[in-house]
Amino acid sequence: MAVVELDGVTKKFGDVVAVDAVNLAVNDGEFMVFVGPSGCGKSTTLRMVAGLEDTTAGSIRIGARDVTALQPKDRNVAMVFQNYALYAHKSVYQNLGFGLQVRGTPKSEIDAQVRKAAAMLGIDDLLDRKPKQLSGGQKQRVALGRALVRDPDVFLLDEPLSNLDAKMRVRMREEIAKLHAATGSSMIYVTHDQIEAMTLGDRIAVMRDGRVQQVGPPLEIYDMPANVFVASFIGSPEMNLIEGELRQSGKAIKFTCDGFSTAVPAGIKAPKAGSRAVIVGIRPEHLSYAKTARAGFAAEVELVEQMGAQTLLLCTAGSAQLRALVERDDKVRSGARIRLQAAAANVHIFDPETSKSLLPGQRAGGAN
């Protein structure tokens, strides 16, 4: 268990900057998730922590040690790979014990550790099998177990669930969360799946183009996205983003675009020149049917998706396309004219040029 600190960590492949001066601290015992679209540098960052990639610039500390120049074997980290990366010629038992064996641990201790990890993961009856005799879920358990037996300073998990089917993914997600609770180790988890990030992370680092966009607890990122990218990446279905302008109307400030206008949260500064261009963001789940015939704005339903507990409506209001996730509605059909509204507190406002949030109290730009 240890603190992991990245200080200006940069990775270049030729002229391509894969990771651009990342500063980040993972606290002792924290579950940190790197999330972002493919090619955002999250895996490269993780691999630099593991020592599998050299850093072009910057330094990495694990606990009290500067590990930037150390070989992977000397860093005392454990890693779980996307493709499991099990040793095909070794039994499950040997796979689990390999890390201890190469470090010269006595046999009796290896045996104790292997059996403890196997029991924890429920794979004690598979110890004699070879990897090819295992299912995907079992392989991933073995891969987790291999990390577990070593008692490393930090666990690194590189998209460990992406090769599993949807059901198994949910189960393993729960198991990883339990495992983290049981071991209390620091973990860094890389994923492109924002649901995994939201459910697992103590904190999330959202990355894009090699830069950290925002770091924070999942709900903070959901409630207060620092920029347009984070806003659209975190949350499902995706946030509605509409270009328009802020206008002073009487005492209130309102957002107006071709199709509708809506109130904005308190604290937004009045535009100096009477109006200013902005991007507004409203999550589908924050749009609901207007309570009265005069509240909210009119929209036409184009498509209805029944999701069980909720109904997803694809609507148009003027030239704006909006998705609204409302409570289950059996009657609504495409072509219906409805009125939608959003609470002012749930409306996000972004600067169209910098794409950063204009809401006060926002740590715009995240850690960078």
Add this chain to the structure above:
Amino acid sequence: MKELTLGRRTSLYALVCITLLYSFFPIYWMIISSFRDDNSLYANFSLLPGPFKLTNYEVLLELTDYPTWFTNSVLVAFGTVCITLVISILIAYSVTRLQFRGKMAVVGTMLYAYMFPPMLLAIPMFSLFVKLGLADTRLSLMISHCTITLPLGVWLLWGFFKQIPTDVEEAAMVDGCSRLKAFVLVVLPLTLPGVVTVAIFSFLLSWTDYTFALVMIGTDSLKTLPAGLDTMVGTYELRWGELMAGSTLIALPLLVMFMFLSRYFIHGLSAGAVKG
């Protein structure tokens, strides 16, 4: 798979039998002839085995240099296998794992050497060995065998190493291995069929080579089996009995080797063929 009709199955078996007969009759004839004395060899011979006599073997082992040639063959073959394995594993591995300028050129040029017939290579190589003071040594023969076995080894192993996912190696390095240790403990065991295939091929090539042995070695006591046996074919007499006994003994180690290693060999060849 579709069930074959009786007619088709019968003709398939017939075809297999004809192929087997064609391939194995010379071997069968070699073995039974090696046990016959001159009378049954030249005059009253039959297609069935027998009579069994060991005279040819006794003459071969006691009156000729056969044991010396055998030793030479073993030394040269094992030397070739060792050199081939070490160098081709190193080259194939670095070509698949490391980034360096012109690495494809390395693999490409190796294949060029493979295109020349042995005779074409043998003569210039011999003059080179003369200059280097290596002419007429077993080492020169090993080196010349490597001109054929190395390209083959590199190409075969290249296919194998490409198949091994890099993250298995990385897992081993994170688990506490250096690159070399990860290679020896994880990559090498996984490519064992390929390594065995290369070893068998090199052994086979070196063991049965006649062309290079004829050119490179002049001294009788340094000759390998195929070249040594050739000296027994005199101008005025053909000692068929002893020749057959000698040939049988050349084939024997190969048979034993294939019996034990064919599992790896077949796997190695098919894996290399599909994914290489």
